[in-house]
Each structure stands twice: as structure tokens, then as C-alpha cells.
Amino acid sequence: MNKTGIVIQREYMTRVRKKSFIFLTLLMPILLAGMVVGIVFLSSINNKKAKVIVVADETGEYFPVLKNTDQYVFIEAKEGFADFRKNSDESVYATLVITDDLLKNPEAIALYSHKQVVSSVENTVASQLNPYLSDKKLNSYQISIPNLNLKNIIENSKINLKIKTVKTDESGKETQTSAESASITGMVFTFLIYMFIFVYGAMVMQGVMEEKTNRIVEVIVSSVNPFDLMMGKLVGIGLVGLTQFGIWALIFLGFGLSGIALSGSFSLFQSINGLFASVNMTEVCFYFVLFFIGGYLMYASLFAAIGAMVNSQEDTQQYMMPVTVLILFATYAGLFSAQNPDGPLAFWSSLIPFTSPIVMMVRIPFEVPWWQMLLSVALLALTVILIVKLAAKIYRVGILMYGKKPTYGEIVKWLKY
Amino acid sequence: MIFLETKEVVKQYAAHLALNRVSIRVPEGKVFGLLGPNGAGKTTLIRIINRITAPDSGEVLFKNRPLAPDDIYNIGYLPEERGLYKKMKVGEQAIYLARLKGLSAAEAKKRLKDRFEKFEILSWWDKKLEELSKGMQQKIQFIITVVHDPELLIFDEPFSGFDPLNTELLKNEILELKEKGKTIIFSTHNMASVEEICDEIALINRSEVVLSGNVAEIRSQHKKYIFKLQTENEHLSVNPDYCEILEEGKYFRNHWFRVRNLQDISNSAFLSLLLQKNEILSFEEEIPSMNDIFIQTVKKK
Numbered sequence: 081m082n083k084t085g086i087v088i089q090r091e092y093m094t095r096v097r098k099k100s101f102i103f104l105t106l107l108m109p110i111l112l113a114g115m116v117v118g119i120v121f122l123s124s125i126n127n128k129k130a131k132v133i134v135v136a137d138e139t140g141e142y143f144p145v146l147k148n149t150d151q152y153v154f155i156e157a158k159e160g161f162a163d164f165r166k167n168s169d170e171s172v173y174a175t176l177v178i179t180d181d182l183l184k185n186p187e188a189i190a191l192y193s194h195k196q197v198v199s200s201v202e203n204t205v206a207s208q209l210n211p212y213l214s215d216k217k218l219n220s221y222q223i224s225i226p227n228l229n230l231k232n233i234i235e236n237s238k239i240n241l242k243i244k245t246v247k248t249d250e251s252g253k254e255t256q257t258s259a260e261s262a263s264i265t266g267m268v269f270t271f272l273i274y275m276f277i278f279v280y281g282a283m284v285m286q287g288v289m290e291e292k293t294n295r296i297v298e299v300i301v302s303s304v305n306p307f308d309l310m311m312g313k314l315v316g317i318g319l320v321g322l323t324q325f326g327i328w329a330l331i332f333l334g335f336g337l338s339g340i341a342l343s344g345s346f347s348l349f350q351s352i353n354g355l356f357a358s359v360n361m362t363e364v365c366f367y368f369v370l371f372f373i374g375g376y377l378m379y380a381s382l383f384a385a386i387g388a389m390v391n392s393q394e395d396t397q398q399y400m401m402p403v404t405v406l407i408l409f410a411t412y413a414g415l416f417s418a419q420n421p422d423g424p425l426a427f428w429s430s431l432i433p434f435t436s437p438i439v440m441m442v443r444i445p446f447e448v449p450w451w452q453m454l455l456s457v458a459l460l461a462l463t464v465i466l467i468v469k470l471a472a473k474i475y476r477v478g479i480l481m482y483g484k485k486p487t488y489g490e491i492v493k494w495l496k497y
Numbered sequence: 498m499i500f501l502e503t504k505e506v507v508k509q510y511a512a513h514l515a516l517n518r519v520s521i522r523v524p525e526g527k528v529f530g531l532l533g534p535n536g537a538g539k540t541t542l543i544r545i546i547n548r549i550t551a552p553d554s555g556e557v558l559f560k561n562r563p564l565a566p567d568d569i570y571n572i573g574y575l576p577e578e579r580g581l582y583k584k585m586k587v588g589e590q591a592i593y594l595a596r597l598k599g600l601s602a603a604e605a606k607k608r609l610k611d612r613f614e615k616f617e618i619l620s621w622w623d624k625k626l627e628e629l630s631k632g633m634q635q636k637i638q639f640i641i642t643v644v645h646d647p648e649l650l651i652f653d654e655p656f657s658g659f660d661p662l663n664t665e666l667l668k669n670e671i672l673e674l675k676e677k678g679k680t681i682i683f684s685t686h687n688m689a690s691v692e693e694i695c696d697e698i699a700l701i702n703r704s705e706v707v708l709s710g711n712v713a714e715i716r717s718q719h720k721k722y723i724f725k726l727q728t729e730n731e732h733l734s735v736n737p738d739y740c741e742i743l744e745e746g747k748y749f750r751n752h753w754f755r756v757r758n759l760q761d762i763s764n765s766a767f768l769s770l771l772l773q774k775n776e777i778l779s780f781e782e783e784i785p786s787m788n789d790i791f792i793q794t795v796k797k798k
Contacts, residue, residue, distance in 0.1 A: 094585060167514050295580035299641075302547040302574045303597040480549065482578070493511055 083304045084312045091287065091316025096323060106325050109331040110375070117397045131173035133201065138179050145212045152204055168397040177417055182209070183217055186384055212341060262445035263418045265361075269368055269441040272325075277437065278407055280321040281383040285396065288387030297479045306476040311468075318376050322369065329365060360445075367444050374460040375437025379407065381464075381471035388478030395485045410435035414442045421446040431456050433463035470495065500525035500563065500680040501546065501649060506555035508541055515541040517704040518555070522650075523697070524683060528675055530695035530712070530786045531684040532787075534795055539684045540577065543651055546682070547574050559649075570599040575642040577684070578655040579635060581626050588613075588622040591641050598645040605644070632663055639667065643674065650674060651682045656690060668694060688788035698787075702795050712787070719785045720791070722758040726771070727751045727778040734774045739742045739767070751778060 095101055130150065136157035137143040146154040157175070174197050180188035191197050191205075215231070223230060289309075291297040300309060386399040415436050417426035421443045429435040430443050436456045440448070477494040478486075486494070501523040508516040516538045523529040533539050536621065544550045546557060549567055557564040559571075582590050588609065595605035613619045616636060626634060635658060652671070656664050671694060675681060683695060691698060692712065700708040708715065723743065726733075733742060733754050739762070744755040758767045768780055783792075 083597055086593070090593050290582070293580075293583065295576065295578035296582060298549070298576040298578060299574065299580075299594060299638075300597065301549050302572070302576075303569055303594070303599075389652075480544070 084308045087312025088316040092319050095320045134172050134175045136177045265445045266442035267418050274411040277379050280381040284380040285383035285387040286433045288384050292479050307472045310475050371437040378467050381468045385471040385474040388475040410438040414439045417442045434458045498525045502558040504556050506552045521699045526678050527696040528681045530691045530698035532562050533701035538704045571647045572649040573642040573650045575652045579638050584628040594641050642714045649680050653684045691787045716784050719790045723783045727753050
């Protein structure tokens, strides 16, 4: 095995075997799934406890119209509204006061509560009273045409518009899409690639710093040339990242399959499956891996150079700032691009190599023209080669420089050594 | 035979000239001392020999041919600033470093286990490095340095951080390596150890070799013709033309004198001149220690 291979093996094995890695990799999806299930569960508990609404109906006409629902129970007020203010019965959620004929005076209805009333109370009341009121209004016109039921005519004349979004490809094949699911997929993967680049880039920096501050690097570079050592580290840690992504993908696939099996009984999975059915997940994952490799190599080699420059953790801040700002900018550009995946921000930042790995993830579910994809990947590849070369020069000098932290001027000089 | 030779090696760092036309010749099977004050350029020279950095000009010859990339398999290097992975198990990292020096995984494991057994530290194999004391870590690093059985060994300040017991152990190991015919380059400030174990030295000061050669020869070249003698008599009667009394004192019942031989005559001729008028109990030439030579040479510049 060549030496880069030996280095890759060590970097990979020591990290993959760490308890923290195993723990995080296996626990993260379970935590996420647990959170979703927990939220669904908690909100369903909430639904079962019906809230009491006291109805003070002075007309006596509307109370019988209101039907109890799962969430709300309507009780007729025994006293008048005036008594309500003094009465601070905790079991009463709100009081609905109706003072006049609502056809003549639609504003004669009000909800009183000690707390801010949730909008669903309003909606429930309105949806129950509205049909009654419109019927009554209709009847008040006293129109009678033989053999015709006016109510049915009006009912039939209502048209409910349902807009489907359909994507067509060149062969004319139609796929039903959902803009929403595409943008959610894009955002999830943007966030994921941001996280992977940042976490694994920082891991490279830690690794380089560990070797430098331990001084073991001097022994290692007496057997391996510094470029091979750096590449071994980059590749080894990158593979750890891909392993983690692979495991997560498998776990979610497992969840998805069991979700399909359960979907009859569990509507949540049904909706998730429906959401992603329209996005080509294989394609998204392929590009995720591709752009992760590019973005990771670019940023991680910068992080490796930073790790080589400094002598202690505290010194890293100053040099990490510009890199962190770049990555954060890319992430925000990505999140904003989700609103308008074909806009100028999305277009340019998905071509510029420093932002493209992150921003492109938002655009991929929306079908990127092939030439833009090719250009983006080519630019990224070129930049990676350039950055890795520059970083290697800084790395080579930096790992053997102890003492004070270098100035930016000195670092430029290192490039010329 | 000359095992390793540097010829007119120059290394420039930005504004600082680290090595200025440095030439050293390391004979095969000898212990070669690389001496010099801090910042003189020793570590830079060692890094060039290890191919960690490249010289700006000049060349390094390994067994009379230019140093090649694969020669590093034949070099064992113990740097001054020692360190290993703190969180990694001792055995694992020893195997890793041995593999980087060209051993196969199986061979590395076998040899390391043997060495660990010899040093009676096999129980450390599965411990993390950070669980061991500093002295233990140094021992492990020494084993790692020699495990691939290189012909050339480079020790940069090997005794720093060792207690006297381990220093003795290490010294014996180094001499044992020499007996096996290994060539050893040995960088140090510790002049006493130079006299004990070095055959040849080169003294580097301010980027240049200011003194080099065989230790015994250098010491005799630097002698100042000063002798220490003891007499029963309080007075030493000498002819001021050939002998100058520098110091005198009482030592129990006897007296001692430090005298300098002013004529260019041999020690025995000088002694016979003294014996003509005095009864001499002991006669000893003061040979300058490497420490004195070091200080004298470095200060002169």
C-alpha cells in the first residue's frame, strides 16, 4: 500500500471507530424521527381536550345552530353577558356573545376571553353559522320557481379550483410535481451540505493542528511528503463524511419503506412520501455526493492550511473568519435562492465555486439546465485543484513553523518558498 | 568510508540565512556529533538530511551518491520536539509510523512486539499514549525511531527530558547501535555526552561550520600546554623562560601548581626540566573539555 493509502486508512479508521461518531451517526436520525413523532403525538393529545365556549345568545336563535366539535363544546349561558366579566371560571375558554339579528347587524357577534383566542375558534363558529345565515338570507327573498331548488343551483355553481403543477420533459412525458416539495428537498440538502462541509472541514483543521502541536508531524514528514500527508488526511476525513451520509441515507430509506407499509394507518408518512415522490432522490443524492466532494475538498484544504498556520486553538479564530463568512454567505444565498431558484442570485451563486456546492443543492430539484450544471462542476473542479495546491504550499511550510503566529504577509511569502 | 556527506549546503529562509555552505562528512559506523548553540542551523541541516526540506543549493550524498527519496527508509529520526498521537493506542500508532517507514503491517507488528518485550513494556501496547508518563512516551518514541532497522540514525537532543536512569539506558542503546555498525548523527548541547560517545563532531555557529573533525584530535589541538602538578615542597623552582606558574594552592599535606609550558617542547621534555629541581608527585596535562572548546569557539566569532 502506498503511503497516502496508509494515511487515509489511519485518518478514516480512528474517526469511524470513535464512540462519538457511531453515537451521532446512529442517534441523529432516531432523534429527528423521534422529534417528528413527538410533535405529532403531542398535538394529538391536545386535540382530545375540548375547550368550553359559553354562548350568550340574546336572540336565542343561533345557539341551537352551533354543534359541538372535537375541539370545542358550546354551552348556553345561564346568566346574561354582564355576569361573565365578574365570573372568572377557568374551565371556560371563551364566551361568544350575540346581541342582535346577524342578518341585519353582522357585527353583533363577539368573542370574549381572558386569553388571546386562537383563530380556530373563530373559524369554527364562522363555518357553522355561515351556511345557516346564507340559507336564511336566501329564504328571506321568497323566490319560488316551481321544480327548481334554488339551494342546489347555488351549490352547484360553486367551482373549486384545484391547480396541479405538471412538469413536462422533452419527450412529452408528464410528471406531476409539487413546487413545495422541491423547495423543501432543496433546503434540506443545502443545510445538509453546509453542515457536512463545515463539520468535516473543521475536523481536518483539528487533525492538522493536533499533529502540529503534538510535534508528531516532524516524524511523519520524515517518511511521507507533506502533500501526500495532507491529501491522505483530506481524503480519509472526507470518506468519514460520506460514510455518515451513506448511513443516514440508508436509515431514511428504511424509514421510508416502513413508512409506506404503515402509511395506511399513519397519515404523516403518507404525506412525507407524497412530498418526495415527485423529486428524483437518486439524482439529488448523486449531486449531493459530487458537490460535497468538491466543496469539501475546497474548504477543507483551506481549513488544513489554517490548521498548519496556527499553534493553538485560540489563534484559529482570526484566520477562520473569512472562510466561515464565505460558507455562511453561501448558505444564506442558498436559502434565499429557494424562493426563486432561477433568479440571478441563484444563477450566479450556483456558478461561483465558493458558493456553488451549497447553492446548487437548492436548484437541483428544480431541474438545472445541463450547461449550467457542467459549467458549475467544471469551475468547481478547477478551483479545487488551485486551492489544494495553494493550501499545500502553506501547509508544507506551516506545519514546521513553531512560535508566533504568522502575519498575512508572511503567509504570502510561504507561497513562494 | 563516508556514509553521509553534505556539500556546500545553503538554505535561505526569507530574510534569514539558515545554512551557509555547510559541508560535513559522517563516517560509516561512527557517532557524529552535530553541535552548536540554539538557532545555529542544526535542525535545518537535519531536516535537509531527512528530506523534510530541500536545500537551495549544494547536495547531500548518501553512500557516495545523491540522496534519493527511498533513502528515508534507511534513516531513523528522533526529533528534538518529540510527540505522538495522544488519543491513539500505543501499539496502533507505532505500527502506523513503522508502516510509513516502509514496513508491512505484519512485519511492523512482529518487530514492535519484540522490542516492547525487550524493554518490558508490552503491557503498554493497548494503552492510550496520554495514559503514560513523559519518560514512557520517550521510550516508545525511541523504539519507533529504530524499529525499521535503518543504517543511519539521527537523534536531535535525545537526552532532553530524560531522567538520569533513562539517559543511561538510552546512551547504552546508542552505543549498542554503534556496535551493530549503524551510523549515528547526534545533535546536542550536552558536551559531557559528546566526549563520552561521539567520535567526530561538527560545530555549527551562525549558519556555518566553525569546527569539525575527530573529537580526540580537536581536544588536543585546543590544549593550551597547561599542566597540573603536585609537590611536597611549598615552592616550585622553575626557569621563567620555559615555565610560567599560573596558580598554586594547598591540597591536604601537599601543594598543587598550574603551570604553562612556554617552549615548544614535548611533555616529557618539559617534565624532565621540572624534575631537575623539584620532587614531583603527580603530573597531568589539562586537556580542554568539549564544553570549553564549544564556549571558546562560539564566543570567538
